[in-house]
Amino acid sequence: MNKFTPIIPLACLLLAACGSDNDSNTIVTPVPPTPDPAPMQYEFKVTAINLTNAQPLSPLGAALHTSGQFWQIGEMASLELEQLAEGGDNSGLLGLPVVNSSASSEGAVGPGQMIELMLTTTSLMDQKLSLVSMMVNTNDGFTGLNSIDVSQMSVxxxxxxxxxxxDSGTEANSEQSGSMPGPADGGEGFNALRDDVDKVAMHPGVVSNDDGLSTSVLTSAHKFDNPLMAVTITRVK
Structure with a gap:
């Protein structure tokens, strides 16, 4: 009897030779995760010029925030505003929880001097810009911009x-020796005692010794008219 020898296709033989664990030597290279894109940066340049004759301004503070106001006419000044208006200290206002970006000049801004500050944020939504500085040859006078909307500005x-x-309304405008921190007096800055109307108002201006206020250490040179600063806000990025 003739034996029948089955014909096995070559492809089957090749598969058999590979064995059942043919994937055991496959090298798999892991795909690194795609890094998150860097957050968008938006940048504003603030340029300010002191327009007064003899009123140095305290270090200029600028802030970006999405809510709140640094002051309101007719309302009581916050402690942070009082510290700025009486002593030129802007750290309290720039450190408020609503502030997401801030900058301050290194020193006082003299008459005619220009200061440039840069502010950066990762979002434009509802962004507002505020600017603050004290008139240091006053008892509690200050100037600035309050919650200016910059959210729609393009590069x-x-x-x-x-x-x-x-006028922060926290200290009487006595102009007396020892009551003002500026170079005209070199006196006290912030004092927690509030002895004035205790509400923010437009400043009435200084009276000075030349105008008959015999107890004043200020002269007519320290008088000022509005405006106090010329400011330019530019979106640069």
């Missing part, structure tokens, strides 16, 4: 504006 856009003089 290259700029806004020019001026600032006015405000």
């Amino acid at each position: 290259g856009d700029y806004a020019k504006m001026t600032t006015r003089a405000y």
